[in-house]
Amino acid sequence: MAKRRKLGRGVAIVGAGMSKFGMFPDKDTKDVFAEAFKEMLASVDKGVDPKEIEALYLGNFSNDFFVHQSHWGPIVSDLIGHTPKPATRTEGACASSALALREGVFAIASGFYDMVLVGGLEEMSKRTTEEVAEGLALATVPYEGKVGFTFPGVFGAVATAYFAKYGANRENLMDITIKSHNNAPLNPKAQFKLSIRDLMNAKAKSLEKKGIPVPEWKDEKDFLRDPKANPVVAWPMHLYDCCPISDGASCMLLVGEDIAKSFTDDPIYVAGIGQGSGRGLHACDDMTYFEATRYAAEEAYGMSGLKPKDIQFSEVHDCFSIAELIHIEDLGFFKPGQGYKAVEEGATRLDGPMPINTSGGLKCKGHPVGATGVSQLYEVWTQLKGKAGERQVPKKDLRIGGAHNLGGTGGTCTFTILERR
Amino acid sequence: MEQRPFSDISYEQFLNEEKLMGSKCKACDALFVPPKPICTKCYSSDMDWVEMKGKGKLGAFTCIAIGPPSMIAQGYNRKNPYVSGVVELEEGARVDARIDEVDGNNPESIKVGMPMTVKFLHQEGEQGPRTTLAFRPA
Numbered sequence: 001m002a003k004r005r006k007l008g009r010g011v012a013i014v015g016a017g018m019s020k021f022g023m024f025p026d027k028d029t030k031d032v033f034a035e036a037f038k039e040m041l042a043s044v045d046k047g048v049d050p051k052e053i054e055a056l057y058l059g060n061f062s063n064d065f066f067v068h069q070s071h072w073g074p075i076v077s078d079l080i081g082h083t084p085k086p087a088t089r090t091e092g093a094c095a096s097s098a099l100a101l102r103e104g105v106f107a108i109a110s111g112f113y114d115m116v117l118v119g120g121l122e123e124m125s126k127r128t129t130e131e132v133a134e135g136l137a138l139a140t141v142p143y144e145g146k147v148g149f150t151f152p153g154v155f156g157a158v159a160t161a162y163f164a165k166y167g168a169n170r171e172n173l174m175d176i177t178i179k180s181h182n183n184a185p186l187n188p189k190a191q192f193k194l195s196i197r198d199l200m201n202a203k204a205k206s207l208e209k210k211g212i213p214v215p216e217w218k219d220e221k222d223f224l225r226d227p228k229a230n231p232v233v234a235w236p237m238h239l240y241d242c243c244p245i246s247d248g249a250s251c252m253l254l255v256g257e258d259i260a261k262s263f264t265d266d267p268i269y270v271a272g273i274g275q276g277s278g279r280g281l282h283a284c285d286d287m288t289y290f291e292a293t294r295y296a297a298e299e300a301y302g303m304s305g306l307k308p309k310d311i312q313f314s315e316v317h318d319c320f321s322i323a324e325l326i327h328i329e330d331l332g333f334f335k336p337g338q339g340y341k342a343v344e345e346g347a348t349r350l351d352g353p354m355p356i357n358t359s360g361g362l363k364c365k366g367h368p369v370g371a372t373g374v375s376q377l378y379e380v381w382t383q384l385k386g387k388a389g390e391r392q393v394p395k396k397d398l399r400i401g402g403a404h405n406l407g408g409t410g411g412t413c414t415f416t417i418l419e420r421r
Numbered sequence: 422m423e424q425r426p427f428s429d430i431s432y433e434q435f436l437n438e439e440k441l442m443g444s445k446c447k448a449c450d451a452l453f454v455p456p457k458p459i460c461t462k463c464y465s466s467d468m469d470w471v472e473m474k475g476k477g478k479l480g481a482f483t484c485i486a487i488g489p490p491s492m493i494a495q496g497y498n499r500k501n502p503y504v505s506g507v508v509e510l511e512e513g514a515r516v517d518a519r520i521d522e523v524d525g526n527n528p529e530s531i532k533v534g535m536p537m538t539v540k541f542l543h544q545e546g547e548q549g550p551r552t553t554l555a556f557r558p559a
């Protein structure tokens with residue numbers, strides 16, 4: 001059981017920015033971080049002098065591997081004119097920048113700083129797919145890699161355990177993919193902006209052009225069932241169950257809640273933060289949930305005094321479709337074994353009672369791993385500010401949203417609850 | 422009595438000798454496979470080596486079409502996927518393992534809950550012989 005913890009001082013977010021996510025052959029990490037930083041500065045309603053930023057916390061999984069350059073704290077510090085003030089890198093695999101946010105929150109809550117910048121970055125597209133797979137696999141549990149498990153492989157195995165326990169199947173995961181792809185065209189920063197239906201029509205057109213007979217796909221699921229259109233990666237994970245390889249950056253400006261109103265009349269507050277650690281598949285209590293997510297959720301709910309039913313929408317770490325399904329249960333939005341039924345009924349769609357991954361999720365928005373955690377919070381912040389445009393959650397009085405980030409094969413998980421008061 | 426340290430290196434040496442070994446806490450009987458040097462249930466460091474019978478059932482699996490370079494070098498690819506999984510041992514512990522003698526192209530034929538029996542896959546690695554823990558249908 002997580003102990004009920006409180007911050008010594010409240011923390012608010014007064015600005016946020018993220019770069020476009022995608023594969024950018026003509027840009028490097030600094031270019032994309034600058035994009036996020038400029039947007040963050042412009043987003044502070046009453047303006048901010050960046051010289052007031054007292055410390056930088058930056059999440060990065062492994063640019064060491066991806067672009068052969070480590071030690072990104074001072075590089076970014078120099079880029080944004082922050083030197084000689086402190087810059088600290090955090091690493092928690094794909095949850096690296098959620099850890100940066102947490103460190104930033106603690107730094108302000110302790111009273112040591114009044115204003116910090118937190119963010120994340122990753123540049124993955126300069127490597128081949130096989131190299132990226134090898135790089136990401138550095139974050140699996142050692143025993144998993146030794147018997148040939150890849151990342152999609154671990155989540156594929158988790159899916160078979162879930163299917164066997166609860167009677168779900170691949171069709172249920174397709175509902176998640178289709179839903180995420182429906183949200184993505186509404187997000188101008190997303191890497192993939194086509195719905196599955198549009199992809200299907202585009203594929204048919206391209207086959208026709210080449211004079212190849214076009215299969216008669218009845219609907220989106222029929223398209224996803226076709227092994228030529230949607231080949232297996234690590235069964236039951238297929239191409240459209242997996243997030244892409246991406247470049248990107250994200251950042252947020254945190255201040256003490258007592259001074260937040262000098263920057264905006266509408267600050268977004270950190271209501272709860274939680275973090276957990278997990279064991280590998282061989283050692284966890286049950287392969288159909290993530291113990292680190294459950295612990296992180298308990299901590300965040302305990303701190304905020306909120307319950308799962310109070311969360312009005314959430315970003316959820318969907319590196320693979322099965323991850324989204326299991327986490328919406330672990331976060332308490334749906335009962336264990338019931339998540340797939342709720343998804344089937346449309347509960348997690350943008351216009352459903354519990355919208356999940358309005359951004360398009362990692363699946364479509366992209367997953368530059370170190371940037372992901374703060375980019376999820378960027379989406380929640382944007383929604384709470386009512387600035388999400390076409391993908392705005394259509395709920396009256398939108399006040400509370402969540403962001404769940406996972407690193408490795410469940411080794412590091414966080415849950416953060418933001419609140420508009 | 423076996424005197425090797427309760428480490429991953431020892432675990433792998435035992436695999437080379439075709440033994441699947443774990444550590445058991447003498448104070449509270451908690452079992453760890455691969456071994457742990459201390460009991461994380463009661464924090465005793467009084468551990469014993471125990472050999473697993475090598476019987477269990479399949480808890481989870483995946484048929485991997487896109488593998489790492491080391492598996493590609495062994496001839497595995499999109500047309501010839503290999504299978505990795507998690508086996509629940511009769512003794513109660515769970516282990517990650519290759520799943521051998523099953524058809525990776527026919528995942529519907531592989532069932533969670535299938536009885537499994539241990540098998541050791543020996544290879545010549547860059548640093549000498551290396552054994553991968555595997556299971557096959559019993």
